[in-house]
Amino acid sequence: MTVVDISQLRREAIWSRLWDRLIPYVFISPFYLGFMAFMLIPIAFSLFLSLAQWDGMRSIELVGLQNFIDLFQDKRFWNDLRVTMIITVICTIVGPAGSLFLAVLLDKIGERLAGWLRAIFFLPSVTSAVVITYIWKQLYSAEYGYINAFLQRFGLPAQEWLKDPNLVLPSIIIMLIWTGLGWDALIFSAGLKSIPQELYDAAKIDGAGDWAEFWHVTLPLLRPCLLFVLVTSVIFLLGIFAQIQLMTGGGPLHASETLSLYLYTSGFQYHKFGYASAIAVILTVMMFGGSWLNFRFVRLEV
Amino acid sequence: MGRRQRILKTGMVLFLCLFAIFYLFPYVWMMAMSFKPDGEIYSVSIFPRQPTLEQYKRLFFGYQFGPQYNLQYKYGAYYKNTIIVTLISLVLVLFFDALAAYTFAKFNFRGKTVLFWTMIGTMMLPIYATLIPAFWLFSKLHLVNTYQALILPAVVDAYGIFLLKQYMETIPDELLDAAKVDGAGAFRRFWQIILPLSRPALGTLAIFRFLMVWNDYLWPLVMLRQEDMYTLTIGIAQMQMRQGMVVWGVQMAASVLATVPVIILVMVMQRQFISGLMAGAFKA
Numbered sequence: 001m002t003v004v005d006i007s008q009l010r011r012e013a014i015w016s017r018l019w020d021r022l023i024p025y026v027f028i029s030p031f032y033l034g035f036m037a038f039m040l041i042p043i044a045f046s047l048f049l050s051l052a053q054w055d056g057m058r059s060i061e062l063v064g065l066q067n068f069i070d071l072f073q074d075k076r077f078w079n080d081l082r083v084t085m086i087i088t089v090i091c092t093i094v095g096p097a098g099s100l101f102l103a104v105l106l107d108k109i110g111e112r113l114a115g116w117l118r119a120i121f122f123l124p125s126v127t128s129a130v131v132i133t134y135i136w137k138q139l140y141s142a143e144y145g146y147i148n149a150f151l152q153r154f155g156l157p158a159q160e161w162l163k164d165p166n167l168v169l170p171s172i173i174i175m176l177i178w179t180g181l182g183w184d185a186l187i188f189s190a191g192l193k194s195i196p197q198e199l200y201d202a203a204k205i206d207g208a209g210d211w212a213e214f215w216h217v218t219l220p221l222l223r224p225c226l227l228f229v230l231v232t233s234v235i236f237l238l239g240i241f242a243q244i245q246l247m248t249g250g251g252p253l254h255a256s257e258t259l260s261l262y263l264y265t266s267g268f269q270y271h272k273f274g275y276a277s278a279i280a281v282i283l284t285v286m287m288f289g290g291s292w293l294n295f296r297f298v299r300l301e302v
Numbered sequence: 303m304g305r306r307q308r309i310l311k312t313g314m315v316l317f318l319c320l321f322a323i324f325y326l327f328p329y330v331w332m333m334a335m336s337f338k339p340d341g342e343i344y345s346v347s348i349f350p351r352q353p354t355l356e357q358y359k360r361l362f363f364g365y366q367f368g369p370q371y372n373l374q375y376k377y378g379a380y381y382k383n384t385i386i387v388t389l390i391s392l393v394l395v396l397f398f399d400a401l402a403a404y405t406f407a408k409f410n411f412r413g414k415t416v417l418f419w420t421m422i423g424t425m426m427l428p429i430y431a432t433l434i435p436a437f438w439l440f441s442k443l444h445l446v447n448t449y450q451a452l453i454l455p456a457v458v459d460a461y462g463i464f465l466l467k468q469y470m471e472t473i474p475d476e477l478l479d480a481a482k483v484d485g486a487g488a489f490r491r492f493w494q495i496i497l498p499l500s501r502p503a504l505g506t507l508a509i510f511r512f513l514m515v516w517n518d519y520l521w522p523l524v525m526l527r528q529e530d531m532y533t534l535t536i537g538i539a540q541m542q543m544r545q546g547m548v549v550w551g552v553q554m555a556a557s558v559l560a561t562v563p564v565i566i567l568v569m570v571m572q573r574q575f576i577s578g579l580m581a582g583a584f585k586a
Contacts, residue, residue, distance in 0.1 A: 039427075128517035130535040139328065
């Protein structure tokens with residue numbers, strides 16, 4: 001009787017030990033199943049496709065680095081790379097600078113009003129890019145847009161904001177900066193709040209003016225925030241899609257076409273999946289490169 | 303406070319308020335256009351002379367112009383689809399993220415480090431890194447034009463696991479040990495202790511994911527072909543050119559209805575959202 005009990009107890013103990021070992025894997029398995037299916041395998045397949053030619057129907061033909069060689073000889077690729085870089089560089093410089101300025105001002109006025117203003121500046125961050133783009137497209141419209149009507153009221157000439165190759169990028173950039181301003185300002189605001197008041201007091205005693213105070217106290221202590229803002233903007237801007245596609249479709253004559261748009265067109269209109277995957281690989285590498293540059297820049301400069 | 307400083311402060315307040323009004327203008331314009339009758343759509347005054355709900359009605363009852371043209375929008379369907387996709391994916395992603403985060407925060411197991419870093423490594427990858435194979439996969443599985451196609455990828459979210467894990471690590475182990483002594487299994491401890499205590503982090507993540515899925519454009523664009531399956535973003539985008547004419551009024555009405563509830567929701571949960579956002583910003 002006792003012997004049976006003990007062996008049963010032992011068996012139960014073994015089972016429960018085994019179950020304890022297994023349970024973590026059971027808990028993470030739903031995530032990792034999805035992760036395999038929708039992330040890891042597609043990423044691996046993307047890398048593989050970038051070395052192949054495929055239209056999605058016939059068999060996949062391995063071509064080595066041919067897609068990349070073709071890309072580097074493709075004028076449209078270089079044009080799109082240039083457009084992507086112009087948008088990214090200008091927006092990551094002007095945007096965070098503007099939002100930092102805004103955050104510093106907001107930090108100096110009454111908290112109640114500042115809270116309301118922050119909420120207003122934050123609106124575009126919760127609004128769909130589709131909606132934002134159409135409002136701005138309407139504002140920019142040459143014949144009946146508000147901006148041209150405004151200019152004409154002051155006797156200035158109307159502009160073809162979205163059809164003039166020289167104006168299309170500035171127009172898009174203004175919209176993008178407007179969109180991101182509040183989000184970045186909010187993060188800077190959080191950073192400013194975490195700076196202890198004593199440091200400012202100490203700077204005052206040392207006779208630092210407003211500017212010196214900003215340069216020697218505020219900015220160095222905002223470093224983590226600055227890094228976060230720069231990295232997220234670079235990744236966001238390099239991949240910008242909806243805004244361009246809906247605003248101009250990349251026109252006029254590819255003047256506003258970004259790499260992401262070219263990727264979409266190659267893949268989903270021309271069914272050149274290999275070529276599109278090669279662009280995806282380049283875009284991904286650019287995002288990592290951009291993040292890395294920011295890490296270096298922020299560490300060295302500030 | 304000195305006189306000079308008072309003037310400076312008033313100047314800043316003035317500047318910020320003016321800037322905020324200027325900043326808000328695109329929203330004012332969207333609202334204004336949605337209440338204008340057709341005859342005033344191209345006028346530049348902000349306040350409609352004859353405000354009307356006509357543009358909103360057209361979203362649901364169609365747009366009759368001339369004897370032979372009758373545009374119908376399935377706006378109700380766009381709305382329904384968006385709500386279904388957003389809510390289902392939200393519940394699933396919160397549950398699976400929390401479960402995985404709990405496991406990474408409170409268990410030791412073989413392969414933990416490798417599994418965790420594989421996940422983190424892909425966190426920064428853009429959608430483009432998976433877009434084409436994922437499109438192909440979903441077409442092969444005959445999931446084009448289905449809710450599953452939008453929900454399934456939205457449930458895989460490494461960032462959420464990272465965020466929740468950071469938070470759950472601050473929950474004291476003693477609480478869990480006490481429950482264990484009382485005979486609570488691993489899942490009971492998760493459900494009854496971890497989940498309720500993680501509510502602030504879950505709230506933040508919920509708003510994040512809500513915005514992300516509600517406003518998503520590229521993936522639904524690739525996946526949806528039939529109008530009755532469109533989400534709001536796709537529906538609004540497709541309104542732009544219908545039978546060669548731009549329908550700004552209807553489109554702006556559609557935009558207002560798609561945007562304002564989200565804005566209200568975020569404003570209501572603002573405190574929670576912003577504190578979570580800030581916490582996330584520093585840890586990331």
